[in-house]
Amino acid sequence: MTVDPEQFRSAMARLPGGVGVVSTRWRDADHAATVSALMSVSLEPPIVLVSLHADSRIRDALDQVDGWAVSVLADDQAPTADWLASPGRPVIGQLARVPHHRAPESGAAWVDGAAAWLDCRTREIVPAGDHDLVLGDVVAVREGRSEAGGLVHLRRRVHPVR
Numbered sequence: 001m002t003v004d005p006e007q008f009r010s011a012m013a014r015l016p017g018g019v020g021v022v023s024t025r026w027r028d029a030d031h032a033a034t035v036s037a038l039m040s041v042s043l044e045p046p047i048v049l050v051s052l053h054a055d056s057r058i059r060d061a062l063d064q065v066d067g068w069a070v071s072v073l074a075d076d077q078a079p080t081a082d083w084l085a086s087p088g089r090p091v092i093g094q095l096a097r098v099p100h101h102r103a104p105e106s107g108a109a110w111v112d113g114a115a116a117w118l119d120c121r122t123r124e125i126v127p128a129g130d131h132d133l134v135l136g137d138v139v140a141v142r143e144g145r146s147e148a149g150g151l152v153h154l155r156r157r158v159h160p161v162r
């Protein structure tokens with residue numbers, strides 16, 4: 001029995017997922033992309049996983065550098081999620097309109113105003129079909145404003161939740 005990819009995509013769109021930005025810095029350029037396939041894997045040691053399309057530019061960059069960062073987006077950051085998911089946006093300058101600061105070890109961008117931030121070092125990359133599962137050791141953690149909510153990706157739209 002074969003599964004229709006569109007039916008699979010549609011079914012999985014019913015699973016609510018949190019939204020973040022994965023970023024890395026390579027050759028003085030900031031790579032960043034919106035992700036919802038993001039999860040905490042282990043507490044001790046702290047490990048996170050992000051699933052990235054094998055052809056994405058951010059995935060390519062992770063072949064060159066070990067360090068990367070995660071910003072867990074807050075409820076008022078849907079425009080940032082949309083921008084960093086838009087196809088064809090230029091790499092150079094893609095963060096010009098996204099206020100950010102630097103993660104301490106990787107130097108990757110942490111989006112200002114996020115609900116939480118992680119700094120990570122790649123532990124392992126596992127190919128999985130058209131995506132690669134990137135497992136990262138978490139080397140630094142910060143939390144944002146206590147009143148910040150989050151974004152939920154559900155039915156192909158991003159919804160703010162408090």
Ligand SMILES: Cc1cc2nc3c(=O)[nH]c(=O)nc-3n(C[C@H](O)[C@H](O)[C@H](O)COP(=O)(O)O)c2cc1C
Binds near residue numbers: 036052057084085
């Ligand atoms: C809400 C949302 C969640 C997304 N989640 C993922 C994800 O988990 N993995 C992924 O590879 N792409 C995901 N995407 C698509 C990427 O953000 C988009 O393809 C991005 O442009 C890829 O980065 P690149 O431009 O560096 O290739 C998501 C898009 C949106 C709007």
